[in-house]
Amino acid sequence: MSVTPNIIPFPEREGGPDWRGVGSGRQESVARIRSREAVRDSRTMKSTVPVIEVAALRVEREDVILESIDWRVVRGEHWAILGANGSGKTSLLRALTGYLPPTAGEIRVLGETYGRFDWRDLRTRIGLVSSSVHQMMDDNETALKAVVSGRYAQIGYWGELRDEDRRAADAILRRIEAPELRQRPWRFLSQGERQRVLIGRALMASPRLLILDEPCAGLDPVAREHFLQFIGRLARVRGAPTMVLVTHHVEEIVPIFSHVLMLKSGRVLAAGPRARVLTSATLSSAFAAPVRLTRARGRYSLAVRAHRGLVI
Ligand SMILES: Nc1ncnc2c1ncn2[C@@H]1O[C@H](COP(=O)(O)OP(=O)(O)O)[C@@H](O)[C@H]1O
Numbered sequence: 001m002s003v004t005p006n007i008i009p010f011p012e013r014e015g016g017p018d019w020r021g022v023g024s025g026r027q028e029s030v031a032r033i034r035s036r037e038a039v040r041d042s043r044t045m046k047s048t049v050p051v052i053e054v055a056a057l058r059v060e061r062e063d064v065i066l067e068s069i070d071w072r073v074v075r076g077e078h079w080a081i082l083g084a085n086g087s088g089k090t091s092l093l094r095a096l097t098g099y100l101p102p103t104a105g106e107i108r109v110l111g112e113t114y115g116r117f118d119w120r121d122l123r124t125r126i127g128l129v130s131s132s133v134h135q136m137m138d139d140n141e142t143a144l145k146a147v148v149s150g151r152y153a154q155i156g157y158w159g160e161l162r163d164e165d166r167r168a169a170d171a172i173l174r175r176i177e178a179p180e181l182r183q184r185p186w187r188f189l190s191q192g193e194r195q196r197v198l199i200g201r202a203l204m205a206s207p208r209l210l211i212l213d214e215p216c217a218g219l220d221p222v223a224r225e226h227f228l229q230f231i232g233r234l235a236r237v238r239g240a241p242t243m244v245l246v247t248h249h250v251e252e253i254v255p256i257f258s259h260v261l262m263l264k265s266g267r268v269l270a271a272g273p274r275a276r277v278l279t280s281a282t283l284s285s286a287f288a289a290p291v292r293l294t295r296a297r298g299r300y301s302l303a304v305r306a307h308r309g310l311v312i
């Protein structure tokens with residue numbers, strides 16, 4: 001059985017504790033997981049600490065990947081991270097989840113400071129769904145077992161399902177609006193259904209923060225629209241985790257995303273309330289091309305203006 005933290009790991013991992021360390025022969029006992037969950041719940045329900053605080057973050061490898069990143073997210077906000085390909089979106093998420101250690105600056109997530117806390121424990125409070133997990137899922141695993149496995153920080157659920165877990169997973173399947181997928185193996189699920197099941201898997205661990213890295217990649221236009229509406233409903237439920245959506249499509253910034261962080265070449269181009277950040281001017285700068293933002297009935301779209309002399 002392969003074991004992972006509750007978050008979906010990125011394919012290539014660098015630095016920090018090995019994600020397999022959570023399992024590999026020392027899988028946590030159910031009792032330990034339960035007591036950790038109880039402590040977490042009592043701590044976080046009343047918590048007013050910022051969800052994310054990043055100050056003067058710099059990540060440098062052969063080149064500078066992230067530079068002078070300041071970013072603060074508090075409860076009640078949901079953020080979209082927007083930027084051109086290669087602007088540093090995924091790297092910022094990897095830094096936040098302890099997979100890309102900072103060169104300088106400070107990262108605090110849910111009140112814990114990177115480097116002064118066991119990041120493996122923190123990862124269990126963050127749900128992360130990225131397309132890379134698709135390759136890691138077991139083709140034969142049912143949606144129900146995939147969701148249950150999120151609680152035990154493992155990919156592939158081999159044991160007998162406990163009644164309590166089955167009940168919790170059924171509740172989550174309803175929450176992700178997919179009760180009919182319960183017994184359907186992963187290999188038969190559509191891309192949109194898979195994304196919902198992965199969100200369900202992440203929710204099984206009751207995360208305070210849910211990060212979605214380009215969840216709409218690979219969805220057809222109708223599936224994308226359904227998925228975005230689902231995200232909106234999910235975010236509106238009382239006690240929903242703080243959501244961070246990574247995208248390079250303004251169409252995906254649905255109304256529940258109150259704030260936008262725009263990255264360009266590893267730096268913050270703009271950050272703050274959506275209406276202030278999402279403008280034709282900042283987007284033209286972000287994508288280094290003249291673009292025009294329009295908004296109709298709460299939804300955005302972007303037109304790329306014809307550019308004389310443009311060579312494709
Ligand atoms: N571990 C690494 N070592 C060196 N360069 C990296 C590393 N990770 C990412 N990069 C580079 O950092 C830049 C930002 O990448 P990424 O965060 O994946 O962008 P985005 O998700 O916005 O498309 C890219 O130029 C990428 O090649």
Ligand SMILES: [Mg+2]
Nearest residue numbers: 089090091214
């Ligand atoms: Mg990316």
